[in-house]
Amino acid sequence: MKKSFFTLALAALSLAAAAQTTPAASVPKTAAAAPAGYADLLGATIKEVMSTGDAAELKALAAKMERAATVAPADWLPRYYQAYALLINVFQSKEDGDAKDATLDQAEAALAKARQLKGDESELLTLQAYIYQARLGVSPMLRSMKYSRLVTETVAQAKALNPANPRPYLVGANNVYYTPSVFGGGAEAAKPLYEEAKAKFAAFKPASALVPSWGERQLLGRLKQYEVATATK
Amino acid sequence: MHTPLLPLLLAFGTLGTAAAQPATAAVVAPAATGPTHLRGTVLDGAGRPLPGVNVFLKTTFDGATTDSLGRFAFTTTASGTLPLVCTLIGYEMQEMPLALSGGNLDLPARRLRESRASLGTVSIVAGAFEASDEKRAAALKPLDILTTAGAMADIASALNTLPGTTRVGEEGKLFVRGGAASETRYYLDGLPVQSFYGGATAGVPARGRFSPTLFKGTMFSTGGYSAEYGQALSAVVGLNSLDLDPETQTGISLLSVGGSLARTKRWDRTSASISADYTNLAPYFGLTAPAQRWELAPRHLGGSLRLAHRTSPAGMLKLYATYGSQTVASRQPDPEAAYAASGRLTGLQNENYYLNTTYRTALVRGWSLNAGLALGRERNAVQPEPQQLTERERTATARLVLTNDSAATWFNLKVGAEATAQRYDLSYRATADAPVYTPGFAERRTAVFAESDISLSAHLTARAGLRGEYSALLNQANLAPRLALAWQLGGGQQVSAAGGVFYQNPTNDLLRVQPALGFERATHYILSYQYQTSARTLRAELYRKDYRALVRFDRYNTLNPAAYANTGDGYAQGADVFFRDRYQTFKKVDFWVSYGLLDTRRQYRADLAAAAPTFAAAHNVSVVGKYWFAKLHLQASGTYAYGSPRAYYNPNQPGYNQARTASYQSLDLSLSYLTHLAGHYTIVHLAMSNVLGRDNTYGQRYAALPDAAGHYASVPVRSLVPQMAVAALLISINKKTPGDTSVAPD
Numbered sequence: 001m002k003k004s005f006f007t008l009a010l011a012a013l014s015l016a017a018a019a020q021t022t023p024a025a026s027v028p029k030t031a032a033a034a035p036a037g038y039a040d041l042l043g044a045t046i047k048e049v050m051s052t053g054d055a056a057e058l059k060a061l062a063a064k065m066e067r068a069a070t071v072a073p074a075d076w077l078p079r080y081y082q083a084y085a086l087l088i089n090v091f092q093s094k095e096d097g098d099a100k101d102a103t104l105d106q107a108e109a110a111l112a113k114a115r116q117l118k119g120d121e122s123e124l125l126t127l128q129a130y131i132y133q134a135r136l137g138v139s140p141m142l143r144s145m146k147y148s149r150l151v152t153e154t155v156a157q158a159k160a161l162n163p164a165n166p167r168p169y170l171v172g173a174n175n176v177y178y179t180p181s182v183f184g185g186g187a188e189a190a191k192p193l194y195e196e197a198k199a200k201f202a203a204f205k206p207a208s209a210l211v212p213s214w215g216e217r218q219l220l221g222r223l224k225q226y227e228v229a230t231a232t233k
Numbered sequence: 234m235h236t237p238l239l240p241l242l243l244a245f246g247t248l249g250t251a252a253a254q255p256a257t258a259a260v261v262a263p264a265a266t267g268p269t270h271l272r273g274t275v276l277d278g279a280g281r282p283l284p285g286v287n288v289f290l291k292t293t294f295d296g297a298t299t300d301s302l303g304r305f306a307f308t309t310t311a312s313g314t315l316p317l318v319c320t321l322i323g324y325e326m327q328e329m330p331l332a333l334s335g336g337n338l339d340l341p342a343r344r345l346r347e348s349r350a351s352l353g354t355v356s357i358v359a360g361a362f363e364a365s366d367e368k369r370a371a372a373l374k375p376l377d378i379l380t381t382a383g384a385m386a387d388i389a390s391a392l393n394t395l396p397g398t399t400r401v402g403e404e405g406k407l408f409v410r411g412g413a414a415s416e417t418r419y420y421l422d423g424l425p426v427q428s429f430y431g432g433a434t435a436g437v438p439a440r441g442r443f444s445p446t447l448f449k450g451t452m453f454s455t456g457g458y459s460a461e462y463g464q465a466l467s468a469v470v471g472l473n474s475l476d477l478d479p480e481t482q483t484g485i486s487l488l489s490v491g492g493s494l495a496r497t498k499r500w501d502r503t504s505a506s507i508s509a510d511y512t513n514l515a516p517y518f519g520l521t522a523p524a525q526r527w528e529l530a531p532r533h534l535g536g537s538l539r540l541a542h543r544t545s546p547a548g549m550l551k552l553y554a555t556y557g558s559q560t561v562a563s564r565q566p567d568p569e570a571a572y573a574a575s576g577r578l579t580g581l582q583n584e585n586y587y588l589n590t591t592y593r594t595a596l597v598r599g600w601s602l603n604a605g606l607a608l609g610r611e612r613n614a615v616q617p618e619p620q621q622l623t624e625r626e627r628t629a630t631a632r633l634v635l636t637n638d639s640a641a642t643w644f645n646l647k648v649g650a651e652a653t654a655q656r657y658d659l660s661y662r663a664t665a666d667a668p669v670y671t672p673g674f675a676e677r678r679t680a681v682f683a684e685s686d687i688s689l690s691a692h693l694t695a696r697a698g699l700r701g702e703y704s705a706l707l708n709q710a711n712l713a714p715r716l717a718l719a720w721q722l723g724g725g726q727q728v729s730a731a732g733g734v735f736y737q738n739p740t741n742d743l744l745r746v747q748p749a750l751g752f753e754r755a756t757h758y759i760l761s762y763q764y765q766t767s768a769r770t771l772r773a774e775l776y777r778k779d780y781r782a783l784v785r786f787d788r789y790n791t792l793n794p795a796a797y798a799n800t801g802d803g804y805a806q807g808a809d810v811f812f813r814d815r816y817q818t819f820k821k822v823d824f825w826v827s828y829g830l831l832d833t834r835r836q837y838r839a840d841l842a843a844a845a846p847t848f849a850a851a852h853n854v855s856v857v858g859k860y861w862f863a864k865l866h867l868q869a870s871g872t873y874a875y876g877s878p879r880a881y882y883n884p885n886q887p888g889y890n891q892a893r894t895a896s897y898q899s900l901d902l903s904l905s906y907l908t909h910l911a912g913h914y915t916i917v918h919l920a921m922s923n924v925l926g927r928d929n930t931y932g933q934r935y936a937a938l939p940d941a942a943g944h945y946a947s948v949p950v951r952s953l954v955p956q957m958a959v960a961a962l963l964i965s966i967n968k969k970t971p972g973d974t975s976v977a978p979d
Contacts (some may be wrong), residue, residue: 149479180863
C-alpha cells in the first residue's frame with residue numbers, strides 16, 4: 001500500500017517535471033502579469049548577472065533586481081535573482097567576514113520574499129543551500145560542522161521536490177568537494193556526483209529564458225579540472 | 234503514507250499557483266517627453282553622505298546605487314509622475330512623487346532616517362556569556378565545553394574558565410562573583426533543575442548530571458539576568474536542549490573508567506534517543522593511587538530517554554527523562570583523635586530521577602506559547618562516621634510563557650507564570666543508637682513575570698522586566714524589578730548596563746531547622762563594554778552586588794531554631810575581563826584569557842564576623858588554548874588556571890577567616906584525534922588534569938574541640954582526585970553522514 005502510493009507520487013512528480021519543462025507552461029503568464037517590456041528588461045538584467053564576476057557590479061545588479069521587483073511585485077524571479085547576485089557577490093568579494101554575513105542576510109531576506117511569492121520551491125531551496133555554503137565559507141573552521149549538514153539536508157529537499165532539477169546536484173557535489181576527506185569528502189568522492197549532475201543538466205530544458213538555468217558552465221569547468229588533473233598525473 | 238503524498242501535493246500546488254498569479258496593474262507609460270536625467274545626493278540623519286542607497290523610480294528598472302559620496306545619477310525614459318524611492322538596509326524607506334518632464338533634473342539632497350534597531354539583532358551582553366551556534370554574538374560554541382582541557386566534558390568546569398568565577402577545587406561547583414554555590418540556579422529549557430550536580434562528599438568534587446552533547450546552547454549569566462529567572466542571588470545557567478536529533482545513529486563510548494551506549498533513531502518529524510552509562514573508578518585508583526583511602530571508589534550508573542516531535546513548523550514537543558545512581562565511600566584524614574589512625578569513613582549513596590517536558594507552538598497574531606513541566610526526585614544519603622543523614626526531596630514545577638515578538642516593530646512582550654511544589658525531609662542520627670531527628674518542610678511557590686525588549690533608537694535597546702513571587706512556606710511575597718540597556722557604538726562595540734533585585738529562598742539545610750525565615754536578597758549593578766569582530770571578542774565588566782537579609786545561625790548550636798534569622802549582609806565588587814581570539818593572531822590557535830578581580834565580604838550562616846568568605850579568591854585567571862593540526866586531524870588543548878589564596882578560619886588565632894590557603898594552580902591538557910575505525914567516525918580522546926601534579930590544598934579542617942593545651946588540631950583539606958587521566962574512544966556508527974563531531978557521543 002505504502003509502496004504503491006510512493007510510485008504514484010513519483011509518477012506524478014515526473015509528470016509535473018515534464019509539464020514544467022514545456023515552455024508553454026509558465027512563460028506567457030509571467031509576461032501577461034507584468035507590464036510590457038518587463039520580460040525583456042528582466043531577461044537582459046539576468047544576462048548581465050550571469051556574465052559578470054565583478055563584486056561591485058553584482059551589488060549594482062542586485063539593486064536593479066530590487067527595482068525590477070517593484071515593477072512586477074507578484075513575480076518571484078527578481079527576488080530570486082536579487083538573492084543570487086548577492087550570493088555570488090559574497091564569493092567574489094574581498095570584504096571581511098562580517099560584511100559578507102551582512103550581504104548574506106540580505107540575500108536570505110530577498111529569498112524569503114521569493115518564497116512568499118510561491119516561486120519554484122526546488123530552485124529556492126537550492127539557492128538556500130548555496131547560501132549555506134557561502135556562510136560556511138566565511139569561517140570554515142567554526143562553521144563546517146553546522147553548515148555542511150544544512151547544505152546536505154536542504155539539497156536533499158530540493159532534489160525530492162524536483163528530481164529533474166540539476167542545480168541541487170551541483171550544489172550537493174560542491175559541498176562534498178570542499179569537505180575534508182577525513183569527513184568523507186574530497187575531490188575523488190565528489191567526482192561521481194559531478195557526473196550525475198552533468199547527466200541532469202544534459203536532460204534539463206529551462207521552461208523559459210527567465211527561469212533559473214545557471215550552473216552548467218561552472219560544472220563543465222570543474223569537470224575540465226578533473227581532466228587536467230588526470231592528464232598531468 | 235503521509236510522506237509520499239506530500240511531494241504530490243506540492244507538485245500540483247506549484248502548477249496551481251503559477252496559473253493563478255495575479256495580474257500586475259502598473260504599466261510604465263511609453264516615453265512621450267524624451268528621457269529625463271536625474272541627479273542628486275542622499276545623506277543620513279546627521280548630514281553625512283550615505284553610500285549604497287538604491288534610488289529608483291518605482292515600477293521601472295531605472296535607478297542607481299549611491300556612490301561613496303552619496304551621489305546618484307541615472308536616466309529614465311518614463312514620463313508622468315512616478316514615486317522616487319530610496320532604500321537601504323537599516324534605514325527607513327522613503328518615497329516621494331516626482332514629475333518627469335524630460336531634460337536634466339537636479340534633485341535636492343534627500344535625507345534617510347535610521348530605523349530603530351531591529352529586535353533580535355541586538356543582544357544585551359551585560360553579565361551574560363553564551364555558547365551557541367545560532368547567534369553570532371556568542372562568546373563560546375557548544376563544542377567548546379567538550380574540547381576545553383580540564384573540563385572533562387563537565388558543563389560547570391568549562392564555565393569555570395570564564396571570568397567572574399572562583400575555582401573551589403574541593404567542591405567542583407560554580408561560585409560566581411563572590412556568591413556561594415547555592416546562589417547559582419540551573420535551568421533546562423526554561424525549567425529549574427532541582428539538583429544539577431551529582432552527590433558529593435568532602436574532597437570528592439561534584440560533577441554536573443547532564444552531558445554537554447544534549448544542548449545546542451548554553452547561557453551563563455554572572456548577574457543582572459532577565460525577569461524570567463528567579464530564585465538565584467548570583468548567577469543563572471540556562472541550558473537549551475537540542476530539538477530533533479539530526480540522524481539515526483549508534484554511539485559507543487569506551488572510557489578508561491567506564492563506558493556508555495546510545496542509540497538514536499530519527500524519523501521525519503520525530504526522534505528518539507536512549508542511552509545508558511556506567512562509570513567505575515575502582516580499577517583506575519587501584520592502578521594509580523593504591524595508597525589512597527578509597528573504601529569504595531566512585532561508581533555511577535545512569536540512563537536517559539529523549540523524545541522530540543515536531544508538531545508543526547513552529548511547534549515542538551520534547552521529553553527528557555534521566556536516572557542516575559551513585560555510590561562512593563572514602564577514608565579521609567580527620568583532626569578528631571578518634572580517627573587519627575585510619576581516617577574517617579564517609580559513605581554516600583545518591584539516587585536521582587528527573588523529568589523535563591516542554592511544548593512550544595505558535596499561536597495567533599505573533600504570539601507563541603511555551604509550556605513545561607519538570608519533576609525531580611532525589612535521595613541523598615551520607616554517613617560521615619558516626620552520623621547518618623538521609624535527605625529526600627521531591628519537586629514539581631509547571632511553567633507557562635507567552636511571547637509576542639511582533640507586538641510592535643519596536644518592542645516585544647513576554648509574560649509568564651511558574652508554580653513550584655517542593656517536599657523536603659531529613660532523617661538524622663548523630664550516632665547509630667541516637668534518637669532520629671526528622672525535620673522537613675513543604676513549600677508552594679508561585680511566580681509571575683513580564684518582560685519587554687524595547688528598541689529606543691537605532692543604537693539604544695532596553696530590556697525591562699518585573700518578577701513577583703509568593704512563597705507559602707515563608708508566607709512572604711516579593712517584587713523584583715530588572716533593567717538592562719545596550720548602546721551600540723558601531724564597529725562591533727557595545728556599552729551596556731544591567732541591574733536589578735534578586736530574591737532566593739534560604740537553602741534546604743536552613744529551612745529544615747527553621748522554616749519561619751524570609752527571602753534572601755541581592756541587588757546587582759553591572760557596567761559592561763564589549764568589542765567584537767568575527768574572530769575576536771573583548772569584554773570588560775565592572776560590577777557591584779549588595780546582599781541583604783542573609784540567614785545567620787549559631788555556630789555552636791546549629792540545631793537551635795531560635796538563633797536563625799535574616800540578619801546577615803555583605804557585598805561583592807570587582808572587574809572581569811575576557812578576551813578570545815579565534816585563529817586570528819595565530820593562524821591555527823583558538824584561545825581565550827579570563828581575568829577576574831574580586832573584593833567581597835559578608836557575614837552569613839555561622840560566620841562570627843564580617844569577612845571574606847572561604848569560597849572567594851581575589852584574583853582568578855584562566856588561559857585556554859586549542860591548536861588544530863589539520864593534517865594530522867588532531868586537536869591539542871590546554872588550560873591553565875590560577876586562583877589567588879582564599880580565606881579560611883583558624884580557631885587557634887585571633888580574628889575570623891584570617892588564615893590564607895596557598896594559591897590554586899592547575900595545568901590541564903587534552904588531545905583529540907579524529908579518525909575512522911572500520912569505516913565509522915571515531916574520536917580518540919586523551920585528557921589529563923593537573924599535569925604538573927601540583928599539591929593544591931584548600932585550607933585546614935579543625936577539630937570541634939581544643940585539646941588539653943587549648944589548641945585545635947587540624948588536617949589540610951585536599952581533593953581526593955588531585956590529578957586525573959582519562960582515555961576515551963568515541964565511535965559513532967552512522968550510515969548517512971560519515972562524520973560530524975557536533976553529534977559525537979560523549
